[in-house]
Amino acid sequence: MNKPLISKAFNPDNFRHQGHLLVELLGDYLESALQSSKPVNRWRDPEDQLTFWQNDYKEGDRELGRFFKNLIDSSLHMHNPKNMGHQVAIPAPEAALAGLLTELLNNGTVVYEIGAPAVVLERVVCKQLAQEMGFDPGKADGFMTSGASLANLTALMAIRNIKAGEDVWNKGNNKQYALMVSEEAHYCIDKSLRIMGLGEAGTIRIPVDEHYKVRVEMLESAYRAARDRGVEVLGIIGCSCSTSTGTYEELEPLADFAQAHNLWFHVDAAHGGPAIFSKKHRHRLKGIERADSVVMDFHKMMMTPALSTAIIFREAKHSYRSFSQKAQYLWEEQEKKSWFNLGQRSFECTKLMMSVKIYTLLRQYGTALFEEYIDYTYDLAQSFAGMLKQESDLELALQPETNVVCFRYKPGKLSSASLSKLNSLIRKKLIEDGEFYIVQTQLKEDIWLRVTLMNPFTTTVELRALLEKIKQLGRQLVSEQ
Template sequence: MELLTNAYSAENFRRQAHDLVDQLAGYLQSAQDQTLSTVIPYQSPDENYRYWQADFAEGSGDLNAFFNEVISRSTHLHHPRYMGHQVAPPLPVAALAGLLSGLLNNGMAVYEMGLVSNPLERIVSELLAQRIGFDPQTSSGLLTSGGTLANLTALLAARAVHAPTVWQAGSSEKLAIMVSEEAHYCVDRAARIMGLGTGGIIKIPVNDRFQMRTELLGDYFRQAQADGLRVFAVVASACSTSTGAYDTIPPIADFCEKNGLWLHVDGAHGGAVVFSEQYRHLVTGINRADSVVVDWHKMLMVPALATALVFRRNKDAFQTFHQQAQYLWADQQSTDWFNSGKRTFECTKLMMSVKIYAILKTYGEKILAENIERLHSLAQYFAGAVASAPDFTLALWPESNIVCFRYQPENDMAAVNERNSLIRQRLLAEGRFYIVQTTLNGAVYLRVSIMNPLTTTHDLDALLTEIRGMV
């Protein structure tokens, strides 16, 4: 019992928390001023496993030393030369809110366990719904753990509306969705989880800007009907993960309205532009969607995971899951917003709304717009630098903060592909920058997602210099 008493000691917590905040503040400073020279201290999976296996074998030890090792051996998203995957360097105030919610540990399925987080979730969801252009009186939103789960939940809601018997009786017909061939892999995964199979995922080709060819929707729809498929939803990407290209929403909305289909917009990454007057034109027509997904943990600076799913019609949010759970709520059919378990997969859901609200309470919406516009402007600068360099080439001019480019001093496709793959491997091994790669039409491209607003044009120029020095 003495061990448990000490483990829960308020004084021990006070000391440990102060020590950790000091460590994190030191890390943040060294990342921002780049005295921390390594963005990613890469080691192979086996090397890292052996290190932590040995550490575990030592038994209990110094907590500060453990935290220091975790910090130093992790990928440093707050470093201005982190330009890898689409994960935000979270605002410190949101991280503090994470410490708060982690200790309080209130779930959210029922109101009594989410006295604060349920009302805050409604407030931030209503804000996002308004920015999307939905009627705040009739729309509804929720938070869930990531874009994958949010997209699956949206498609389940679409199926519940268009094929309402499936939840109880199972599927008696071949259902299908239509998506861009550049859609995020999680949409494909969601469809397979729902039992649609390969045939139920109708992939629409893209144009030379990697946007859905909306003029082909009718032909593919008629072919699906001829094949005995019942299409119930179309998914628009805002934006695609590989290239940051935005599907043109209005013609997709026209098609869905004409044919009585559900329009879902996967705006996990790029839907954040609804907060920016300068860039919201990229999602013109998003207010016509039946459901929209936006990740708060990408361009909105919230720690992962925190994803919004917003429905144009409130009632659709409650159609997805119909199950009795007498130990949670008395009436499954009531549309009570304060029992979030009726609308999401999660029961014991994290208090993610606290992190979002902390940002808004501290800085207001303006900081969201500033971040989006800063990241986009850096991408425009970098694209210009690449386009003006004779030994580099762009895949396409970026619409978002994602830029695909490659080192191409020659025209031999196989040689250029190999060269760019080697460049990416060397960058990873040396760790002074962190970027990723993608393949577009058989060509290997280096890919940056500029996620850190403290990245500068000097850092972007230095990346090109670094690459040239490797070849």
């Protein structure tokens, strides 16, 4: 049978030609982005953007290079030092190349035989991580999964299956189960518990103090109140760090509490976990070695393209308890636990070769790369906080503990509602302008500006320019009112 389009699409010479062109295009992107001379983003209204690409699709211009160029130009330039937005990795170029390799090879990692090297690299990476966290790597075990939301769901499933006083996996929920967690935890925790059919009562939210840390003195009463309502508390979750403010919870009191009540102790270290590699900052994670399970993203603070998340269990046997599944076409011996058939433990049935990307960085640079990165970006946040404190019309929300900094423009005496509106408008103007990219968040009732200093090439020069721009926009907006 004649296969003209397939023959064209799979032509190796075409791949080489287009591949070299793309490498050059991306090389140009990197050079330009790193110099910070270009805007971070080129703002287009959603409907305009849609029209642009609908036309691209209809026109049928088949020039791949032009398409890639347009796509790069329309994207957010994460590598630009003026990008200070979301908690998503600025990928190291070599990790992205490792990604190209996995995109083409496309081996799965659910069964050893279809993705042998990637399966094994996942083990090497997870064992290394277990060791860094202070677990016994001989006893601990873990695997990788598609993002921290899924990793946290995976942990919560293990907790319910292990800690519930009934066989929930087979019999379903017959009681109200709940987990205790900071009110500042990532929204995926609450979402997961609702997915699990536990409703809003599945999350026992512990209030935080003025530093956005869980008020440890409230744990006992919250626990008792839940039990008095007939709720079976299964575990407690520590946040390392919280999402909005980047605050590290004190893990040791949580570990003590879990131990006292025979609860599972889980730590969501999606963003803040890699501080474990820093001699200077690892004290923030003291107590993590007492966790029963830990989730950590490589695609936040480890320069790895998304999605790439590890979940580590202190005891290997627990890593098999999240899901239990029979797939006739995957495993012959359904009951045998094999470390190398990862699908026995993972949510995914097609699971990416995600270990290759993080392994590439570990292999090339060791953990020293991550230490350098944590130290630089965390210290930069301190410098930024210092700058903010010196400005009379800018306000720092709280002293940062990571590379997340919340602040706002605060000229004179305005109500907090007016301040929220003003800062929200400032950010809108910033986005439309495109020179900088920052985000915002809500703390208590108010809107604050928020930066995550993810880019290792951001310096105080860009931060100073950002503040100047914010003040300028702020003054303009105030004068217009």
